Amino acid sequence: MSHQSSPPRSRRTIEQALAAGRLGVWPVVCIVMAAAAPLTVIAGGATTGWAVTGVVGIPVGYLFVALVLAVFSVGYVAMSRQVVNSGAFYTYVTHGLGRVPGVGASAVAVLAYNTMQIGLYGGFGKVSADFVGAHTGRSVPWWLCALAGWAVVGLLGVRRVDLNGRVLATLLIAEIAVALVLAAVHLAHPAGGHADLTAIAPSRLLTAGIGAVLVTAITGFVGFEGTAVFSEESKDPQRTVARATYIALAVIGVLYSLCALAMTVAVGPGDIVAAATEHGTELIFDLATPYVPSSLLVAGHLLFITSLFAALLSFHNTAARYFFALGREGVLPRALARTSVRSRSPHVASITQTVLACVVLGVYAYAGWDPMINLFFWITVTGGLGVLILMLVTSIAVAGYFLRPAHRATVGAARGVLAPLVAAGALGWILAITLQQFHVLLGVEPSSPWRWIFPAAFGVTAVLGMVWALYLRAARPAVYAAIGAGAHQTLLDADASAQAGDVR
Numbered sequence: 001m002s003h004q005s006s007p008p009r010s011r012r013t014i015e016q017a018l019a020a021g022r023l024g025v026w027p028v029v030c031i032v033m034a035a036a037a038p039l040t041v042i043a044g045g046a047t048t049g050w051a052v053t054g055v056v057g058i059p060v061g062y063l064f065v066a067l068v069l070a071v072f073s074v075g076y077v078a079m080s081r082q083v084v085n086s087g088a089f090y091t092y093v094t095h096g097l098g099r100v101p102g103v104g105a106s107a108v109a110v111l112a113y114n115t116m117q118i119g120l121y122g123g124f125g126k127v128s129a130d131f132v133g134a135h136t137g138r139s140v141p142w143w144l145c146a147l148a149g150w151a152v153v154g155l156l157g158v159r160r161v162d163l164n165g166r167v168l169a170t171l172l173i174a175e176i177a178v179a180l181v182l183a184a185v186h187l188a189h190p191a192g193g194h195a196d197l198t199a200i201a202p203s204r205l206l207t208a209g210i211g212a213v214l215v216t217a218i219t220g221f222v223g224f225e226g227t228a229v230f231s232e233e234s235k236d237p238q239r240t241v242a243r244a245t246y247i248a249l250a251v252i253g254v255l256y257s258l259c260a261l262a263m264t265v266a267v268g269p270g271d272i273v274a275a276a277t278e279h280g281t282e283l284i285f286d287l288a289t290p291y292v293p294s295s296l297l298v299a300g301h302l303l304f305i306t307s308l309f310a311a312l313l314s315f316h317n318t319a320a321r322y323f324f325a326l327g328r329e330g331v332l333p334r335a336l337a338r339t340s341v342r343s344r345s346p347h348v349a350s351i352t353q354t355v356l357a358c359v360v361l362g363v364y365a366y367a368g369w370d371p372m373i374n375l376f377f378w379i380t381v382t383g384g385l386g387v388l389i390l391m392l393v394t395s396i397a398v399a400g401y402f403l404r405p406a407h408r409a410t411v412g413a414a415r416g417v418l419a420p421l422v423a424a425g426a427l428g429w430i431l432a433i434t435l436q437q438f439h440v441l442l443g444v445e446p447s448s449p450w451r452w453i454f455p456a457a458f459g460v461t462a463v464l465g466m467v468w469a470l471y472l473r474a475a476r477p478a479v480y481a482a483i484g485a486g487a488h489q490t491l492l493d494a495d496a497s498a499q500a501g502d503v504r
Contacts, residue, residue, distance in 0.1 A: 024235050025240050025247065026244075028227055028240060028241070029227075029244045029247050029251075030168045030172050031168050031226070032223050032224050032244065033223070033248050033251065034223075035224075035226055035310075036221060036248075038176055038252065038307065039175040039178065039300075039303055039307040040307045040308055040311065041220035042256060042259040042260065043284045043285075043304055045220045046256070046260040047281055047283050049212075049213060049217070050273045051277040052216070052443070053209050055207060055208075055213045055273075056198075056207075056272055056273065057201075057207060057210060058199070058216070058260045059199045059200045059256075059264065060200045061205070061210065061213040061217040062253060062257040062260060063253060063257045064205060064214065064217075065214060065221060065253070066221070066253025067253075068426045068427065069218075069221055069391075069423075071423045071426065072420070072423035072427065073246060073249060074415050074419035075399065075419050075420035075423065076092075076225070076394065076420075077242035077245050079096075079401060080241040080242065080245075081241075088109075088226070089390045090102055090326070091325070091484050092397050092398060094483055095397070096396070096398055096399070096400040097393075097400055099469055099473070099483040100469040100473075101397075102469070102483060102484055103466060103469035104462040105394075105462070106322070106325075107464060108386055108389060110319070110323070111386060111458065112383050112389075112390065113315055113318050113319040113383065114356060115380070115382055115386065116222065116379075116384065117312060117318075117319050118357045118360050118375075119375055119377075119382075120308055120312045120380060121146040121360075121361055122142075122146070122374070122375025123375075124145065124149050125144075125145045126145075127308060128148075129141065129144075131301055131302070131305060135298075143361060146371070147358075147361065149308075150358060152309070153309075153357075156313055157350035158345050158351065159345060167310075171306045172310060174303055175303040175306065175307045183259045185291050186265060186288065187262045187266075189291060190265045190266060191267055191268035196264070196268060196269055199261055199265075199269045200257065211436075214430055214433065217256075218430060219381060219384035221253075222384045222387045224245065224249050225245075226318045227244045227245045259284070263287060267287065284300075316357075320346050320349040320352075320353050321349070323336045323346070323353065324339075324346035327349065329479070330472075330476070330479035331468075331479070335348050336349045377442075378450075381441050381442065381454075385434060385438070385455060386458050388427065388431055388434060392427040395420045395424035396421075396424050401416075402416025403416075438452075
C-alpha cells in the first residue's frame, strides 16, 4: 500500500514546486528594476511630477525616497532570510501579525500588482501606436498594439523564469545606457553655460508641495520590493534577495536623481516646471535633439516602449507568483499552484493573469475609454498606492515578528525592530499625504468621488480577505492552519496524501 502512495506524493510535489536555483543576484536585479521601468519613470514620471506639483526638487525627492526605502529594506531583507516564500508581503504579514491580517494583505497584493500590470497596457498600447503612426504614417488602434504586447507577455510568462530574466536584462541595459547618454548630453550643455545643481539641494525638501513630490517619486520605485517574490527560485535565498534588493534600490535611486537633475541643468531650475508642462514626456528627448544623431532619438523612443514592455513582463511574473502562493496554500483554488513540468513556471497562475488582463483590455477597448488617462495613469497610480499600503503594513509586521525573542537569534533589535518602525513612520506619513492629495495625482477635482473610490477599493478588498480568512478558520481549519507555510506546505500535503493512501 505504501508503495502505491508514492506516485501521488511525487506528482503533487512536482506540480506545486517552482524552479529552485535558477536566478542569481543580477537576474533578480534586472527583473525588479524592469518593473520600476527606469526610462519610463525618467521620461514620464519626473516630467509629470514637475508639471503637476510645480516643485523643482524632484531630483532630491528621489534620493530621499530611496533613503526611506533603504530603511524599509533593512527589516524586509532580514525577514526574507528567515521566511523564504514567493508570497513575500502576504507571508511576512502572516508571520508578523497573524493569519487573518495576512490574508487581508494577500488580497491587497493581488489587486495592487494586477492593477499595476494591467494599467501599463494602456501606456504601452498608446505609445506604441503613436510610434508606429509617426514612422509609418499608418493609424493603428492602441488596443491592437496592447494586445500584441499582451500576447508576448503571455507567452514568456509560461516559459522558464531565467529566460524572462535574460530578456529583461537585455532591455534594461539598453534603456539605462540611453538614459545615461541623454543625461550626459544634458549636463554637457547647461542653460546659460553654467551647471546649476540647486535642484538637488536638501533645502528643496522643505518647500511647499514636497509631499506631492514624494508621492510621485515613490511610485517610480514600485517593483524593487519584488526581490522576495523570487526567493524560492533564487540560487541562494539567504543572500540573493538581500543583495538584489539593495543593488536595485541604489541603482534606481541614483539613476532617477541623476537624470532628473540633468534635465534641470539643461533647462535651468527656474524654467524646468514650464518646460515639463510644455514638452511632457518628450522633454528628455527634445533637450538632446540639437546635439545627438536622430537615430539615437529613434532608439530612445523605441526603448521607451520596451521599458513599458519590460515592466509589463516583470509585474506579470510578480502577480502570477502571488496567485501561485495563495493557490498552493488553499487560500485560492489549488489549481493556481500547478507548475509546468518542463519550465517549472507557475503556468496556471500565469495564464489566469493573462486572461484577466485580456478581459480588462477588452472592456476598455469596447467602451472607448482613454488608454493613457483612464487605464495607464489612473490604474497604475492606484496600484502604486496599494504597494505603498503593503510596505507600511509589512514594516509593522516585520517589527512584530522580530519582537519575539525566538526570532532575534541572528537579527539585532536595530535591524529587526527599530529600522522597520522608523520605516513605518516615514511610509505612514507619505501614505497620509498620498490620500490627502490623491485627486492631484489623478488629475481630478477635489470634490470628485474618484479620489476616494480608488483608495477605498483597497480597504474593501482587505476586509473581504480577512472575512475569507475567518471563514477558512471556521469551515476549513486545515487550510487555515497552513496559511503562510509556503513551500513547506507542498511537502506536508504530499505526506498527508501518502499517509491516507497507507491507511486505505
